[in-house]
Amino acid sequence: MMDGEIANIKKWIVIYPVYINSKKTIVEGRRISTSKACENPTCAEIGDCCSYLKIPFAIEIDKAYPRDFMQRGRVRALLKREDGTLYNPAISSRKQLMLHVAELVPRHPGRTKKQEAASTSTAAAAGPSSKSGKGGRKKR
Numbered sequence: 001m002m003d004g005e006i007a008n009i010k011k012w013i014v015i016y017p018v019y020i021n022s023k024k025t026i027v028e029g030r031r032i033s034t035s036k037a038c039e040n041p042t043c044a045e046i047g048d049c050c051s052y053l054k055i056p057f058a059i060e061i062d063k064a065y066p067r068d069f070m071q072r073g074r075v076r077a078l079l080k081r082e083d084g085t086l087y088n089p090a091i092s093s094r095k096q097l098m099l100h101v102a103e104l105v106p107r108h109p110g111r112t113k114k115q116e117a118a119s120t121s122t123a124a125a126a127g128p129s130s131k132s133g134k135g136g137r138k139k140r
Contacts, residue, residue, distance in 0.1 A: 009058055009076055012058070012076040012077055012078045013076070013077055013078075013079060013094045013097070014074055014075070014076055015046060015074065015075045015076075015077060015094070015097065015098060015101070016029065016065045016071070016074045016075075017040075017041045017042060017043060017046060017065075017071065017073065017074075017075075018030065018065050018067070018068060018071060019031040019032070019098055020032055020037050020038060020041055020046075020098050020101060020102040020105070021037060021038070021039070021040055021041060022034045022037035022038055022039050023039055023040060028067060028068065029065060029067050029068065031095070031098060032095070032098050032099055032102060036099055036102055036103070037102050038102045038103075038105040038106050039106075041101075041102070041105045042073075043059045043061070043073035043074065043075055044059070044110075045105045045108045045110070046075045046101050046105070047059045047075055048108060049100070049101040049104040049105060049108070050075065050077050050097075050101065052104060053088050053090075053091065053097075053100060053101075053104075054087055054088055055077050055078065055079065055087050055088055055091065055097070056077070056078045056087065057075055057076060057077045057078070058075070058076045059073065059074075059075055059076075060073065060074050060075070060076060061073050077097060079091060079092065079093075079094070079097065
């Protein structure tokens with residue numbers, strides 16, 4: 001990257017992983033429908049999807065999403081060239097980029113291996129602990 005591009009990065013669009021996370025609600029920051037969203041995407045996965053779509057991107061690890069500041073990292077992407085032509089003709093808006101990325105993340109090579117290992121361990125671990133935080137009103 002050249003210095004001129006880095007200085008201009010402020011004008012790039014921002015994508016927080018929360019925007020395409022099917023586990024989040026609209027209030028928590030999801031921006032696309034749950035049917036199209038993917039589970040817990042990471043910045044690295046979003047970045048890889050941008051490079052696959054031939055869109056220039058930069059990962060900002062130190063940045064956090066204001067509504068959920070424990071979630072570190074965001075991805076900056078550039079949709080148009082200097083002359084206004086699109087890097088990827090199929091993607092003309094941030095919404096389209098989010099939908100394309102959300103579609104690609106589940107097929108991410110790092111993810112396909114992870115899910116096989118995780119699916120057995122998380123099912124056992126998440127069972128009893130998920131109940132504790134959400135105790136409804138006690139019946140009398």
